[in-house]
Amino acid sequence: MLDIKFIRENPEVVKQGIANKNDKNRIDELLELDKKRRDIIAHADELKSKRNSVSQQVGQMKKSGQDATEIISEMKRVGDEIADYDGKLRTIEEEIDTILRFIPNLPHSSVPVGKSAEENVEVRRWLPEEFKFENDFKPMDHVELGKKLNILDFERGAKISGSGFPVYKGKGATLERSLINFMLDFHLQNHNYSEIFPPFLVNKESLRGTGQLPKMEEDMYTIEKDGLYAIPTAEVPITNIHRDEILNERELPIKYVGYSACFRREAGSYGKDSKGFLRVHQFNKVEMVKFVKPETSYDELELLVKDAEDILQALNIPYRILMLCSGDLSFSAAKCYDIETWSPAENKWLEASSCSNFEDFQGRRANIRFRNEQTKKPEFVHTLNGSGLATSRLMVSLLETYQTPEGKIVVPKVLHKYTEFNVID
RNA sequence: GGAGAGAUGGGUGAGUGGCUGAAACCAACGGUUUGCUAAACCGUCGUAGGGGUUAAACUCUACCGCGAGUUCGAAUCUCGCUCUCUCCGCCA
Numbered sequence: 001m002l003d004i005k006f007i008r009e010n011p012e013v014v015k016q017g018i019a020n021k022n023d024k025n026r027i028d029e030l031l032e033l034d035k036k037r038r039d040i041i042a043h044a045d046e047l048k049s050k051r052n053s054v055s056q057q058v059g060q061m062k063k064s065g066q067d068a069t070e071i072i073s074e075m076k077r078v079g080d081e082i083a084d085y086d087g088k089l090r091t092i093e094e095e096i097d098t099i100l101r102f103i104p105n106l107p108h109s110s111v112p113v114g115k116s117a118e119e120n121v122e123v124r125r126w127l128p129e130e131f132k133f134e135n136d137f138k139p140m141d142h143v144e145l146g147k148k149l150n151i152l153d154f155e156r157g158a159k160i161s162g163s164g165f166p167v168y169k170g171k172g173a174t175l176e177r178s179l180i181n182f183m184l185d186f187h188l189q190n191h192n193y194s195e196i197f198p199p200f201l202v203n204k205e206s207l208r209g210t211g212q213l214p215k216m217e218e219d220m221y222t223i224e225k226d227g228l229y230a231i232p233t234a235e236v237p238i239t240n241i242h243r244d245e246i247l248n249e250r251e252l253p254i255k256y257v258g259y260s261a262c263f264r265r266e267a268g269s270y271g272k273d274s275k276g277f278l279r280v281h282q283f284n285k286v287e288m289v290k291f292v293k294p295e296t297s298y299d300e301l302e303l304l305v306k307d308a309e310d311i312l313q314a315l316n317i318p319y320r321i322l323m324l325c326s327g328d329l330s331f332s333a334a335k336c337y338d339i340e341t342w343s344p345a346e347n348k349w350l351e352a353s354s355c356s357n358f359e360d361f362q363g364r365r366a367n368i369r370f371r372n373e374q375t376k377k378p379e380f381v382h383t384l385n386g387s388g389l390a391t392s393r394l395m396v397s398l399l400e401t402y403q404t405p406e407g408k409i410v411v412p413k414v415l416h417k418y419t420e421f422n423v424i425d
Numbered sequence: 426g427g428a429g430a431g432a433u434g435g436g437u438g439a440g441u442g443g444c445u446g447a448a449a450c451c452a453a454c455g456g457u458u459u460g461c462u463a464a465a466c467c468g469u470c471g472u473a474g475g476g477g478u479u480a481a482a483c484u485c486u487a488c489c490g491c492g493a494g495u496u497c498g499a500a501u502c503u504c505g506c507u508c509u510c511u512c513c514g515c516c517a
């Protein structure tokens with residue numbers, strides 16, 4: 001959520017930022033409501049002030065035995081008038097809130113302006129030693145490999161739950177679990193995060209806090225009876241850990257890492273890149289979340305990307321970093337880097353991680369603040385998060401790049417102590 | 426699922442209709458004292474929204490879990506909800 005004061009004072013900046021995000025703006029309408037709101041408050045507060053002082057008089061009159069009937073009936077009228085203003089105010093504030101919650105975060109000045117994913121900018125790439133984009137043999141894709149080695153079962157997953165709910169079997173299941181543990185341990189040991197194991201179902205307020213609601217309602221699985229939603233990412237529960245809190249400045253930055261299953265309806269995206277793991281309704285992800293002081297958030301973003309990259313380098317998997325252009329940024333993000341890993345069989349890059357700085361957008365929505373030691377005043381924290389990483393797309397790259405000409409999978413060295421086997425055949 | 430108790434500022438906790446934005450204590454912060462540390466003493470110390478100001482000062486309003494209601498006036502009375510704790514039942 002943007003600051004209404006900022007919008008009031010910089011309407012053109014806000015409009016431009018929204019336009020760069022390919023969103024439509026209702027800023028003029030918003031500012032009109034804002035003006036109305038302040039008028040009503042001024043009137044209502046004046047009446048309330050009057051009521052307060054007169055009511056006190058009534059008390060004193062009664063105590064001294066004087067008759068206050070006339071004042072009381074007048075105050076009753078004032079009370080009705082106040083109720084009237086308060087009613088109007090509530091309506092207007094709801095309207096303002098609705099508009100405000102649909103306004104996206106503004107892109108940071110370093111973000112290239114662009115319409116769509118085509119205009120994202122490749123920042124750098126990292127390739128293992130002796131890596132070649134051309135294989136000496138025709139690589140199998142992950143679905144074939146999964147079937148041949150009996151480690152993935154998409155058909156049975158579809159039987160149990162529906163398409164997009166993969167079943168991992170045997171060494172495939174062990175490999176998945178090992179990957180998750182490896183990534184968690186790596187961040188804990190090398191990057192100084194503390195671990196969170198969050199709830200996978202959350203309430204509405206949490207989703208509003210991180211910005212999935214109201215806009216992404218259709219993309220979420222719901223459990224209506226209890227008013228709960230299946231999390232699309234661990235970002236939601238982990239960021240909301242500190243909702244409605246004022247943190248101590250000295251605690252910052254707070255860095256959490258946590259595993260969760262992630263659930264996405266992916267409404268309307270059937271048919272596109274939907275083979276096997278490329279688009280699923282349930283996948284596993286290790287997520288990093290940071291709460292930081294505003295002035296450090298862009299440095300923290302670079303470090304966050306680095307933390308995710310370290311995992312891929314340890315696994316020796318080729319990847320590249322993209323800086324998203326304004327039009328491809330998510331609703332809540334001010335700046336975002338995607339990490340894409342290479343798939344030899346698809347012959348293309350696959351998004352395996354997304355690292356974003358939300359600045360104070362989530363902080364304001366979720367009311368997460370810290371007390372500035374200089375000014376003694378609470379300020380909104382900046383929040384960041386990044387996948388470190390999502391296993392499904394990563395698994396595609398891993399299986400495909402580690403396959404041998406005979407169709408076996410060599411397990412990456414760093415995973416051996418977790419899997420306790422070195423080859424899948 | 427059943428029965429009961431509770432929810433007040435960073436913490437403990439007082440407060441049952443007007444003198445309470447809220448006692449007291451603790452913590453924190455500033456200061457005095459002091460070889461050092463400690464102690465003692467003095468002071469400051471909630472959040473949000475209007476108005477005001479270059480910025481402050483200042484001023485008004487709201488907030489005692491959340492939402493309605495009663496009243497001239499609600500932390501305090503009524504109703505609904507949520508959460509926490511204790512006991513019973515069920516259960517991984």
